[in-house]
Amino acid sequence: MANEFMADRVTSLKASAIREIFKMVGQSDIISLAGGNPSAEIFPKEILASLAEKILREEGTTALQYGVTEGYAPLRAKVKKDLKDKGILHDTDDALITSGGQQLIDLCAKTLINDGDVVAVEAPSFIGGLNCFRSYNGKLIGIDMEDDGMNLDRLEALAKKEKIKLVYTIPTFQNPTGITMSLEKRKRLLEMASIYDFYILEDNPYGALRFSGADIQTIKSMDDSGRVIYAGSFSKVISPGLRVGFGAARADIFDRMVVCKQVQDVHTPCLNQMLVNKFIEEYDFDAHIKKSIDMYKEKCAKMISCMDEYFPSFCTHTVPEGGIFLWCSLSGDYDTKKIMAECIEKKVAFVPGATAMVDIDKPCNQFRLNYSTPTLSDIEKGIFIISEVLKNVGK
Amino acid sequence: MANEFMADRVTSLKASAIREIFKMVGQSDIISLAGGNPSAEIFPKEILASLAEKILREEGTTALQYGVTEGYAPLRAKVKKDLKDKGILHDTDDALITSGGQQLIDLCAKTLINDGDVVAVEAPSFIGGLNCFRSYNGKLIGIDMEDDGMNLDRLEALAKKEKIKLVYTIPTFQNPTGITMSLEKRKRLLEMASIYDFYILEDNPYGALRFSGADIQTIKSMDDSGRVIYAGSFSKVISPGLRVGFGAARADIFDRMVVCKQVQDVHTPCLNQMLVNKFIEEYDFDAHIKKSIDMYKEKCAKMISCMDEYFPSFCTHTVPEGGIFLWCSLSGDYDTKKIMAECIEKKVAFVPGATAMVDIDKPCNQFRLNYSTPTLSDIEKGIFIISEVLKNVGK
Known part of the structure; x- marks a missing residue:
């Protein structure tokens, strides 16, 4: 083997197919329903421009010098207070x-x-999560998704058969399905964690973006056992390019994560943390998030009405209550990788479902659509073109 | 074992003792000769303030949206050109x-x-490097340092006995010793890599900061075998807080590193890369680096003259030609961890040598001093206090 000098963990890793699609999409006139980006229209560019200028002028040394691995103290304090309040x-x-x-x-x-x-892991799930577990030689086992989240009967059957170490879930407005796990399932998953001695990583980057239905408690907030690790992010509510997220875990796990972060990037850039901190401090963060919610609600409704109008009946879709994705399923033996290739020729891109599965090489009759980045008119055009391709392959 | 649920790789990892010292030092009136920071006086705060404001106002979408894992194209192109030129x-x-x-x-x-x-690894070496290899369950073996770099006879003896996978070296103005590896040794190390089939990670964060002597070719620039991976950084020449570095490697290794980066942080923050890019583009980068060189030359000379004046004869030190550190050795059975505790009581901090060794628990009679961050007068005060403590323990 030519690459036998490499670590086992990386030999079979593949670059995210989604990011490869992005590279293609970014350089053309393609309507992309493939993204996972928040809408750039909502970025508070002018505000952040003023804040960055002020921070670097007045607190330049703090912004530019080495910082503490755990995080910039004022932002960390705010995050901790918010997580405590919740x-x-x-x-x-x-x-x-x-x-x-x-x-x-x-x-x-x-x-x-x-x-x-x-x-x-949920099947399908977030490719960045799946690849990460692959990169540490985790043995991924996919658990199918139901309308109210992961199929816990299947999970329990697995737990009885094999020792599960970790369950990775995005319970709210899941990537890629847009599905939200019910309160009942969240409670049962927690109980199962104690019974079968596993940990849960609750990944919640979209939770703040609810545009219909009622909030459901996070799994971590119901956890008395210390088994839930929580991941949050400012990527979808302020800016993904700034790369500022956060997490909470039992102190002993937190402690190890900090040491691992120390050897990974020492700390998250100070300027970026200070920008997020000042933005939250000086502006109405809730009002800012509300802008995204209103926009995504409108775009999601538009996408769904177009799908209901144009899509052939063998294509069904989820109806998300928030977030930025929805998920389409074709009844029948289709391979959405091939369908995507046809759509790209007609200048529309989406994410074929196989990329979000444990076995990425197995043909998959599902695909992910994103409604946060395209305009309303591109949503209509894009869905129309996809529906034409679908009708053709469905013949 | 209470933490038996954790991955083997992290159970015995310890947080960087240096960063623990920093936390202590940061909150007091201690003169710190313990840092690894560039001087904040040189940070181009005003320039970066203007650039950040301009970037966010004029190219806010690029700065705030998701970017490409490999790097912001204009900065990456500049880095590649510079690396090619060298x-x-x-x-x-x-x-x-x-x-x-x-x-x-x-x-x-x-x-x-x-x-x-x-x-x-060089013994001593950079703790962030050592801890990183520990965190992937590497078996660290320390190779003692000579005045002209790693003892290659020892390395060869090891290579004959055990299969070496990787040699980690900071050949220029090494952390923590300030030692520079000779050209002869660089060439021999490269030859050994082919003979004994190992890879070399050449870590070069300080290379631009030469204040005396003549430049020596990087190991990577002499490598025809594809065995050298090169790490560089803008931390010591623009700002560490921005967290922008770079690396070069054979295409197949580069390809795996990109996939690993994708699952680690998706990409380096766009704003930070754009700031570095614009700074290099619009300002005289060489003139900016020259400021650091002039300052560190003066501070290093000051530290050395103070040591020569005050230190007892059983304490010798290296004489770096650049970078930000020098290294002191006591002849005799001393434990510099204990000496540091005494110094901290007298309000001076340095880094005890043991923290930079493979076996961090073994008493070590050496210590690291930093001259980039303290003022000239603090250098004098600090060295004087350390010398008083040394004279006392030497009695």
């Missing part, structure tokens, strides 16, 4: 600032996953 | 932007190190 941060926990929510997943995996440890 | 980037290589030089070390370790693989 019942997420328990007295036995601690919280840190990370370089995006992605880093929290990595630190959690590095801290908990030994070679071959079973990581049960 | 002979570091070969046609068979590729380069990426990282979240500080530290991340390149992590990506290299994750890509190359299987459990138990031997990583030969």
Whole structure:
């Protein structure tokens, strides 16, 4: 083998197919329903421009010098207070600032996953999470999704058969399905964690973006056992490019995550943390988030009405109550990778479902659509073009 | 064992003792000769304030939206051109932007190190590097330092006995010793890499900061075998808080490092990369670096003259030609951890040598001093106080 000098953990890793699609999409006139980005229209550019200028002029040394691994103290204090207010941060926990929510997943995996440890994941799930567990030689096992979240009967059957180390879930407005796990399932998942002795990584980057229905408690806020690690992010509510996320975990796990972060990037850039901190401090953060919610509500409704109008009947979709994605399923033996290739020729892109599965090479008859980035008119055009391609392959 | 649920790789990891010292030092009236920071006096605060404001106002979407894992294209192009001009980037290589030089070390370790693989390191070495290899279950073996760099006879003896996977070296103005590896040794190390089939991570964060002597070619620039991975950084020449570094490696290794970066933090923050890019583009970068060189030359000379005046004869030190550290050795059975405790009571801090060793628990009669951050007068005061403590323990 040519690459036998490489570590086992990386030999079979593949670059995120989604990011490869992005590279293609970014340089053309393609309507992208493939993104996972928040809408750039909502970025508070002018405000952040003024804040950055002020921070660097008045507190330049703090912004530009080395900082503390755990996070910039004022931002960390705000995050901890907010997590405490929401019942997420328990007295036995601690919280840190990370370089995006992605880093929290990595630190959690590095801290908990030994070679071959079973990581049960929603099928489909977030490719950045899946690849991360793969990169620590976790043994991924996919658990199918139902309308109210992960199929817990399947999970329990697995737990009875194999030792599960970690369950990775995005319970609220899941990526890629847009599905939200019911309160009943959240409670049962927690109970199962104690019974079968596993940990839960609750990844919640979209939770603030609810545009219909009622909030459901986070799993972590109901956890008395210290088994839930929580990941949050400012990526979808302020800016993903700044790479500022956060996480909370039981103190002993937190402690190991901090050491792992120290050797990974020393600390999250100070300027970026200070920008987020000042933005929250000086502006109406809730009002800012409300802008995204209103926009995504409108765009999601538009996408759904277009799908209901144009899509052939063998294509069904989820109806998210928030977040930025929805998920389409074709009844029948289709391969959405091939369908995507046809759509791209007609200048529309989406994410084929296989990329979000444990077995990415198995043909998959599902696909992900994003409504946060395209304009209303591109949503209509894009859905129309996809529906034409679908009708054709469905013949 | 209480933490048996954790991954093996993290159970015995310890937080950087240096960073623990920093926390203590940061909150007091202590003169710190313990830092690893560039001087904050040189940070181009006003310039970066204006640039940040301009970037966010005029290119806010690029600065705040998701970016490409490999790096912001204009900065990456500049880095690649510079590395090519210096002979570091070969046609068979590729380069990426990282979240500080530290991340390149992590990506290299994750890509190359299987459990138990031997990583030969300079003894002493950079604690962030050592801890990183520890965190991937590398088997660290320390090779003693001579005045002209790593003892290659010892390294060769090790290579004959055990399979070495990676040699980690900071050949220029090494952390913590300030020692520079001779050209002869660089060439011999490269030859040994081919003979004994190992890789070399050349970590070069201080290379631009030469204040005396003549430049010596980087190891990577002499490498025809594709065995050298190169890590560079803007931390010591612009700002560490921005966390922008870079690296170059053979294309197949680069490719794996990119996938690992994707799951670690997706990409280095766009704003930070754009700031570095604009700074290099619009200002005289060489003139800016020259400011640091002039300052560190003066401070290093001051520290050395104070040591020569005050230190007892059983304490010798290195004479660096650049960088920000020098290294002191006591002849005799001393434990500099204990001496540091005494110094801290007298309001001076340094880094005890044991923290930079493979076996951090073994008493060590050496210590690291930093001259980039203290003022000239604090250098004099600090060295005087340390010398008084030394004279006392030497009685």
